[in-house]
Structures are given as C-alpha cells and as structure tokens.
Amino acid sequence: MKGVIFVELIKMAEATFGEKTVDSVLETADLANGGAYTRVGNYPCAELVKIVMAFSAHSGISADALQTKFGHWMMQVFVTHYPEFFVDKPDAFALLESVDQEIHVEVRKLYPDAELPRFDTRRPASNHLEMLYSSPRPLDPFCHGMIEACLEHFGAPGQITRTAHPRLENTTTFDITLTR
Amino acid sequence: MTDASDDRVSRSRHERELQARAEAEALLEEKSRELYLANQKLAQHTATLEQVVLERTAEMRLALERAEAASTARSRFLATMSHEIRTPLGGLLGMIDLLSMDEQDPQKLELLNYAKSAGVGLSRIVNDVLDFSKMEAGVFLFEEENVDLRALIESIRIFVASQEHGADRKVITRIADNVPKLFLGDATRIRQIISNLVNNALRYSNDGPVIVRASARDHAGSLLLRVEVEDFGVGIAESEIGNLFKDFTQIANPLTAAAQGTGLGLAICKRIMNGVGGTISVDSTLGEGSTFWFELPVEVVTHPDAQGLDGSTTARALPPGGITGRRVLIAEDNLINQKLLLTYADRMGLKADLAENGRIALEKFAPGKYDVLLMDVAMPEMDGLEATRRIRDKWAAGQIPPILALTAHVMDAIEDEARQVGIHQIVSKPIPFEELKQAIETALSPETGQVPPHREAPSAKTAEHPAAATAQRIPDRPTLATLMSEEAHGKLFGIFGAEGLADLASKFVSDSNERIELLLAADAAGDTYEVSQQAHSLKGASITLGFDEMADWARQIEHQETQRHNASVAETARRFQARLRELQAVLPPA
Numbered sequence: 001m002k003g004v005i006f007v008e009l010i011k012m013a014e015a016t017f018g019e020k021t022v023d024s025v026l027e028t029a030d031l032a033n034g035g036a037y038t039r040v041g042n043y044p045c046a047e048l049v050k051i052v053m054a055f056s057a058h059s060g061i062s063a064d065a066l067q068t069k070f071g072h073w074m075m076q077v078f079v080t081h082y083p084e085f086f087v088d089k090p091d092a093f094a095l096l097e098s099v100d101q102e103i104h105v106e107v108r109k110l111y112p113d114a115e116l117p118r119f120d121t122r123r124p125a126s127n128h129l130e131m132l133y134s135s136p137r138p139l140d141p142f143c144h145g146m147i148e149a150c151l152e153h154f155g156a157p158g159q160i161t162r163t164a165h166p167r168l169e170n171t172t173t174f175d176i177t178l179t180r
Numbered sequence: 181m182t183d184a185s186d187d188r189v190s191r192s193r194h195e196r197e198l199q200a201r202a203e204a205e206a207l208l209e210e211k212s213r214e215l216y217l218a219n220q221k222l223a224q225h226t227a228t229l230e231q232v233v234l235e236r237t238a239e240m241r242l243a244l245e246r247a248e249a250a251s252t253a254r255s256r257f258l259a260t261m262s263h264e265i266r267t268p269l270g271g272l273l274g275m276i277d278l279l280s281m282d283e284q285d286p287q288k289l290e291l292l293n294y295a296k297s298a299g300v301g302l303s304r305i306v307n308d309v310l311d312f313s314k315m316e317a318g319v320f321l322f323e324e325e326n327v328d329l330r331a332l333i334e335s336i337r338i339f340v341a342s343q344e345h346g347a348d349r350k351v352i353t354r355i356a357d358n359v360p361k362l363f364l365g366d367a368t369r370i371r372q373i374i375s376n377l378v379n380n381a382l383r384y385s386n387d388g389p390v391i392v393r394a395s396a397r398d399h400a401g402s403l404l405l406r407v408e409v410e411d412f413g414v415g416i417a418e419s420e421i422g423n424l425f426k427d428f429t430q431i432a433n434p435l436t437a438a439a440q441g442t443g444l445g446l447a448i449c450k451r452i453m454n455g456v457g458g459t460i461s462v463d464s465t466l467g468e469g470s471t472f473w474f475e476l477p478v479e480v481v482t483h484p485d486a487q488g489l490d491g492s493t494t495a496r497a498l499p500p501g502g503i504t505g506r507r508v509l510i511a512e513d514n515l516i517n518q519k520l521l522l523t524y525a526d527r528m529g530l531k532a533d534l535a536e537n538g539r540i541a542l543e544k545f546a547p548g549k550y551d552v553l554l555m556d557v558a559m560p561e562m563d564g565l566e567a568t569r570r571i572r573d574k575w576a577a578g579q580i581p582p583i584l585a586l587t588a589h590v591m592d593a594i595e596d597e598a599r600q601v602g603i604h605q606i607v608s609k610p611i612p613f614e615e616l617k618q619a620i621e622t623a624l625s626p627e628t629g630q631v632p633p634h635r636e637a638p639s640a641k642t643a644e645h646p647a648a649a650t651a652q653r654i655p656d657r658p659t660l661a662t663l664m665s666e667e668a669h670g671k672l673f674g675i676f677g678a679e680g681l682a683d684l685a686s687k688f689v690s691d692s693n694e695r696i697e698l699l700l701a702a703d704a705a706g707d708t709y710e711v712s713q714q715a716h717s718l719k720g721a722s723i724t725l726g727f728d729e730m731a732d733w734a735r736q737i738e739h740q741e742t743q744r745h746n747a748s749v750a751e752t753a754r755r756f757q758a759r760l761r762e763l764q765a766v767l768p769p770a
Contacts, residue, residue: 023192034192036199040207 001048001137002114003041005074009048010037012073013055021058029054045137064141071145079153092154093129096147096176097121117143127158127178134171147174156180262310263558263587267514269306270611273299274520277613278675281527300612308444311372315451322455326481327365329405330355333392335618336375342614345382349390356395360403363478366456373449373460377409377472380445385413385469396478405478412469421462425450449474503617503624504529506551511541511567512586513559515687521554521586521616522680528617534683538567545571547579552623555603557587569601577602582623586611660685660766668726686767688725689760692718696757699737703749711749712738718756730759 013022026035029050037043049063052070056063078085085103089095100119107114117135124130133143144162151158158178165171189197276299280292337351374392381390393408416424425446446460453460458476508530510521518534525532533550535541539562541555553571555564562570568583582604598606607619660682661669672681695714702710715738722731733756736742742752 019190019193023190026196027192033199033203034196036196036203038200038204038207040204041200 001043001045002039002111003037003043004039006037006043006048006051007039008074008077009051009070010035012070013051016069017055017059025054025058026051045139049138067139067141068145068148071142071147072149073145074142075146075149075153086153092151092156092158092178093121093123093176095150095154096129096131129176131174131176132165132168132171133174134168136170140172143172143174147176151176151178258310258314261313265306265310266303266608267517269299269303271516271520273303273612274517274524278520278523281613282674308448311448312444315448322369322452323366324364325367326362327367327370327478328362329359329370329394329407330361332367332371333374333394336371336378337392339375340378340382345379349382349387351378351382352389352391354391354393356393358396359394359405360396360478360480362481363403363405364481365476365478369452369456373452373474374407374409376445376449380472381409381411381413381470385411388412388469399477402477403480404475406473406475408471408473410469410471415466415468415470416462416464417466418464421464424462425460502529503621505531506620506624507531507533507549508552508554508620509533509535509541509544509550510554511535511538511559511564512554512556513537514556515684515691517556517586518687519676519680519684522683523676524613524616526677526680527613528620530620538562538564541567542570542574545575547575550581552581552620553583554620555583555585557585557598565597565601565603568598568603572602584619584623660763663727663763663766665726665728668724672725682767685725685763688721688727689764689767692721692760693757696753696760699753700750703753708740712740727759727763730756 010022010026013025017025029035031047031050032044035051052063052066055061056066059066085098086095089098096119100121104116104119107116117133117137117139120132120134122130122132131147133140140162144160147160151160156178157180158176161175163173163175165173273296276292276296280289280296283289283292333353333355337353340349340351341347378390378392388411391408391410393410394405396403396405398404450460453474453476456476458474460472460474462470462472464470508525510518510525510532512518512521512534513536518536522532522534533544535544537559538555541553541564542562545553553568555568557564559567564585564587568585571580571583580602583602585598585603585606587606587608604623605619607616661673664672669681672684676684695718699711699714699718702708702714715734719731719734719738722728722734733752736745737749737752740749742749745752747755
C-alpha cells in the first residue's frame with residue numbers, strides 16, 4: 001500500500017489527537033518500522049489496520065468510524081492535490097465511475113506494481129449508482145467515507161447502503177441513491 | 181502548553197522523520213538505478229531494432245531488385261521475341277505481296293493468295309499470343325490519348341472491306357450524336373477490341389450485315405461510352421456464354437472450322453477492358469445472332485491540343501493529288517526490309533531515298549528535302565528514336581515532315597519514348613503494303629498530318645547530297661547480268677529493277693567482304709564451326725543473287741570439301757574475294 005496513505009493517516013491523527021498522543025500511540029502499536037513512513041514507500045496494509053486499531057483503543061472511537069473519517073480526509077487530500085481528477089466531472093456519480101475507468105488507469109502507468117481495488121459501477125436509475133468494491137483488504141468503511149465525502153464535495157445529499165456481496169468474496173456493494 | 185518547548189519536535193518524532201527520510205533516499209537510489217538499467221535496456225532495444233530494420237530493408241531491397249530484374253528480363257524477352265518473330269514474318273508477307281503484284285498466272289496467284297492468308301492468319305495468332313503473354317507478364321501498358329471514335333470505326337470498316345472475308349459483306353456504322361468527337365482513351369486498344377469484334381462477327385456469320393453502334397450516357401460525373409457489334413450469324417447458346425471470354429476457348433460450331441484462331445481474341449478483349457476499367461459482354465440467341473458490347477468510362481476532350489496527331493487519328497483523308505511524287509527518306513538497316521520498303525515506295529509512286537542507319541538519316545535530312553520519313557527503330561550506330569530526337573533538336577517543328585517509326589518490337593516498349601522524341605506514328609512490323617500506304621497517306625493528308633512544306637525552294641544543302649538524285653538515275657549495267665545466273669537475274673530484275681538490283685548486289689559485296697574476313701580469321705584460328713557458319717551465310721546470299729560459282733565455293737568451304745578441288749579453305753575464300761572485287765567493279769560507285 002502506498003506510503004502516502006500512511007502519511008496522511010498519521011497527519012489526520014495528529015490533527016485530531018495531537019502530536020504527543022500520536023507519538024505515544026505509535027510507540028505502543030508495535031509497528032515494523034516504528035511508525036516512520038515516506039510518501040514514496042510501500043507498506044503492508046496490515047500496518048494500516050494496526051494503526052487504526054491503536055487509535056481506536058486509545059480514543060474509544062470504533063475502528064470503522066475512524067476508517068470512515070479517514071475516507072473523508074483522503075477525499076479532501078485528493079481534491080487539494082489532484083484537482084485534475086475533478087475537472088470535467090459534472091457530478092458525484094461521474095467521479096465515482098471514473099475511479100476504475102480513468103484514475104486507476106493513470107495510477108497503473110506510474111506504479112505498474114500497485115495493487116488496486118476494483119470499483120465496478122452500474123446505474124440502475126439516473127439517481128441511483130451501484131458500486132461493487134472488490135479488494136482483499138478490509139477497508140469498506142474507508143470507502144464508505146470517501147463516497148460520503150464525494151457526495152458532499154458535489155453538494156449532492158444521498159443515502160449510502162453498504163452490503164456484503166451474497167456470493168463474491170471480498171466484495172461489497174454500495175448502493176448510492178441521491179435524495180435530491 | 182504555549183511555551184517555546186511546545187514547538188520543539190519530540191525525539192521519537194525526529195527519529196521517525198530521519199528513518200522515513202533514509203528510507204525515501206534509499207528508494208530514490210533504487211529507483212534511479214532501475215531507471216538507469218531500463219534506459220540501458222531501451223538503448224539496446226533501439227540498437228537491435230535499428231539493426232533489424234536495416235536488415236529487413238536490405239532484404240526487401242534485394243527482393244525488389246530481383247523482382248524488377250525478373251520483370252525487366254520478361255519484358256525484354258517479350259520484346260525480343262516479338263521482334264524476332266515479327267521481322268521474318270513481315271519479310272515473308274511483304275515478299276508475297278510483291279510477288280502477287282507482278283504475277284499474271286492465275287494459278288500461281290491463287291497459290292500466293294493461300295500463302296498470304298495463311299501468313300496473315302499466322303501473324304494474327306502471333307500478335308494474339310504476344311499480347312496475351314504481355315498481359316501475363318504484366319508489361320501490357322495502357323495509353324491515354326485523344327481518340328476520334330468515328331474515324332477509328334471508319335478506318336476499321338475500310339480495312340475490313342479490304343480483307344478477303346469482309347469483301348462482300350456490309351458493315352454498317354451507327355454512331356449516336358452524343359458520342360463525343362474526341363475523348364481520352366487508348367486508341368490502339370479500343371481499335372483492337374472493335375476490330376476483333378467486327379472480325380468475329382464476320383467470321384461467325386454467313387450473310388446479313390454487321391452493325392457497329394456507339395452511344396454515350398452520363399455516368400458518375402463522366403461519360404460512359406457503349407459500343408455494340410451486332411451480327412445475324414450462328415449465335416451462342418446461353419450455356420456457352422460463360423466460357424466465351426476465358427483464355428484459349430473457342431465455341432465449336434459449323435463455322436469454327438473457317439474461323440481459325442487462338443481462342444485468345446475475346447480473352448484479350450476482356451483483359452483490355454478490365455485494364456481500362458470497362459466491361460465487355462454479349463447478348464446472343466442461338467441461330468439468330470449476337471450483339472457483343474463493351475462499356476467504358478471516358479473523359480471528353482473539349483480542347484484538343486494542336487499536337488493531337490497521335491495514333492488516334494486514323495481518318496483517311498487523302499492528300500490532294502495523292503501521294504505520288506512525294507519524297508520519302510527510308511532509314512532501315514535490314515537488307516530485306518530495305519528492298520521491301522524501297523519497292524513498296526516505288527509502287528506507291530514515292531521518290532525514295534535510303535539511309536542505312538540513323539546517323540546517315542540524320543546526315544541526309546534537311547528541311548524541304550523530304551515529305552515523310554520512315555524510321556526503323558532498331559538500327560546500328562544510331563537508332564531511329566535517337567535520330568528523330570536529333571532531327572527535332574536541330575530543326576524547327578515546322579521544318580520537319582511527319583516521321584513514322586517502323587518497329588517489330590512490342591509497341592508498348594517504345595511508344596512512350598517514340599512520343600517523347602516526336603515520332604508521328606508507329607507502324608508495327610510486319611507491315612503489309614496497304615497498311616503502310618494508308619499510314620503514309622494519313623501522315624500526308626492535310627487533315628490529320630502535318631502538312632509538309634511542299635516543294636518550297638529547296639535549300640542549298642539538297643545539292644550537297646547527291647544521294648537525293650539517285651532515285652532518278654537508272655544505271656545500265658549489263659555486266660552485272662552476265663555475272664548472275666540468267667534465271668536469278670530475270671526474277672530479281674523484275675522485282676527490284678536495275679537500280680535496286682545493283683544496290684542489292686552492292687550490299688551483297690560489302691556484306692560478303694566482311695564475312696570473308698571473319699571466315700579467314702576463323703580459319704587461321706582453327707575455328708571450323710565459325711568457318712562453316714560464315715560459309716553457310718555466303719552460300720545462301722550467293723544463291724539468292726544467282727552467283728552460282730560463288731555459291732559452290734561457299735558450299736565447298738561449308739562442307740570442308742575444298743581439298744577435293746585441290747584448294748585450301750583460305751585459297752577458296754580468296755577466290756571468292758577476288759570475284760567480289762570483279763563484281764564491285766561493275767557496280768555503280770556507292
């Protein structure tokens with residue numbers, strides 16, 4: 001998993017809990033490299049889960065809620081650092097559809113060895129998007145947070161329901177219905 | 181928590197940053213190295229690729245060169261074969277023509293007619309096969325020139341009427357007004373197709389007229405020309421029509437026996453049509469007749485250029501006063517063809533002057549001196565095309581009479597070049613008397629030909645060329661007659677006349693002198709094969725001219741029998757040489 005995720009996660013933790021807390025939590029989290037991450041590095045996903053668990057234990061906030069919060073944070077990072085992803089996207093659905101079709105294509109050019117999740121989308125109705133998230137990593141709440149943040153970014157309130165796929169392993173369905 | 185110590189970074193944080201940085205730097209180094217290696221690999225690939233491209237290019241070039249060489253070889257072979265076959269055939273047909281003109285005995289005339297029609301048949305087959313081979317070899321080229329369809333069809337009609345099978349038949353032409361006066365096309369090939377269809381119509385029908393129709397209609401922005409040839413003959417069963425345009429097929433019917441041929445005619449027509457983007461087909465009812473037709477898109481010529489004097493203009497408007505008395509320069513190296521052309525010219529009432537090659541033709545030519553030039557293409561020293569080019573370079577267009585090229589080559593092979601150097605028309609050997617006459621008449625007619633400056637004040641140069649006057653000089657050389665056998669002299673004198681005969685004899689002397697030299701050299705070198713070859717040639721020429729004793733000496737040398745007559749090869753050859761000198765003495769100075 002790209003180092004940028006780890007760096008941003010720690011930044012979020014610092015913003016939320018303060019540097020001292022982050023220092024002490026990281027020291028207790030039993031991390032392979034003592035919590036030192038660089039944006040350009042690659043780190044196992046299990047490390048990310050460990051960090052989230054550590055902050056959850058420290059703060060009493062559930063791991064899922066922390067992941068969702070981090071989803072929001074990352075969406076903001078993308079908006080700030082990769083405005084080109086958003087340039088010609090008229091609405092939230094257009095952006096969500098472009099994740100697999102455009103953004104990940106570009107990511108693969110830069111990092112041929114990146115292990116990217118899949119986002120298959122379908123639009124049963126104009127205000128309804130079905131998104132199938134397939135990844136061996138247990139980051140469903142993180143995705144949920146990102147989708148929420150995306151709707152907020154485009155000013156489009158909606159409902160998001162998350163259900164594990166009945167047959168496919170490691171696959172979660174997000175049903176996104178715009179309410180306005 | 182507001183004192184300065186709060187801004188300081190904790191030790192653990194500092195260590196984490198240092199570690200992250202070290203890791204980032206290590207990654208950077210690793211990536212740099214990967215990039216370097218990738219670059220190296222890329223450079224290597226590029227080099228390999230360039231090498232491969234070079235090799236492939238070389239291979240392709242070689243393949244192309246080979247293909248081109250093969251194509252050139254094929255082309256050259258065809259041209260050579262064409263030349264080699266047509267030249268003797270032309271001589272043969274010409275000689276038959278000459279014999280027929282003088283022959284009074286009806287029995288002999290009949291035989292000559294048979295010989296003639298057999299020869300014409302052979303000539304047609306040879307032409308078909310050569311055309312077909314050219315198509316097979318892919319060296320069949322199409323020209324774009326101004327075509328006057330009316331004149332073209334009319335010339336076919338006239339020509340057919342002069343043929344045996346068309347003499348008592350009616351060929352009716354119906355050309356619609358919307359057929360353009362001139363259009364761009366390949367006149368030679370269009371003529372070939374129509375002529376082929378008309379000849380077929382005549383051959384496959386016993387009576388009734390043959391109707392040639394032409395019309396035009398708009399088609400995709402240009403004009404679609406349609407030509408039909410209808411006959412009321414045997415017709416074709418529907419089941420046979422599919423085979424009609426295939427190679428080497430002929431439909432068996434009661435008239436086929438009379439209609440000999442290669443079965444290539446329609447196949448060639450079809451290929452020509454395919455080549456020019458047209459279609460050819462037939463509508464026919466068995467026992468009632470057939471209508472062969474072809475359609476081809478043509479481009480109308482609205483402003484024919486002043487030079488539109490190519491092969492398309494076949495109208496036969498006779499020059500005022502005919503061609504009698506007109507002066508012609510004949511450039512031809514082949515002895516037989518010289519005689520043939522000179523005799524032809526004589527029969528046409530032309531005043532002929534001969535040049536043995538292009539260089540001599542160039543020397544002899546001067547404005548106002550000749551009304552038409554007949555230029556053989558393949559000649560030693562300077563060929564006909566080169567001579568024409570030099571004449572064009574030297575004199576203004578208005579000072580140059582029409583130039584007809586004579587060739588036994590495949591026409592396509594020289595057509596372009598001939599046109600470039602300013603050849604007026606190409607006449608393909610073998611050249612029948614009528615065809616040559618027609619070509620000369622066409623060239624001299626004021627409508628189609630360039631009007632030559634007709635007997636304007638001859639330039640001073642004319643006087644410097646005594647050769648111009650030789651045509652009128654009739655030498656009296658009884659001594660030549662005494663040297664020849666009576667029989668040969670009688671025959672040849674009848675055909676060539678005294679002057680022609682003397683000329684022929686003079687050619688014989690010079691040719692034989694060369695051969696004797698070669699023979700003596702070969703004898704000295706012990707090359708008995710060459711000796712025998714030269715002797716064989718000498719023998720043949722001597723027999724033709726009725727020099728019986730010389731023929732016998734040559735025969736002795738050829739068969740190595742000189743010892744029986746108490747002489748060596750060299751001695752016999754010298755005897756021959758001495759006789760040539762005697763002969764030379766009685767001939768008019770060259």
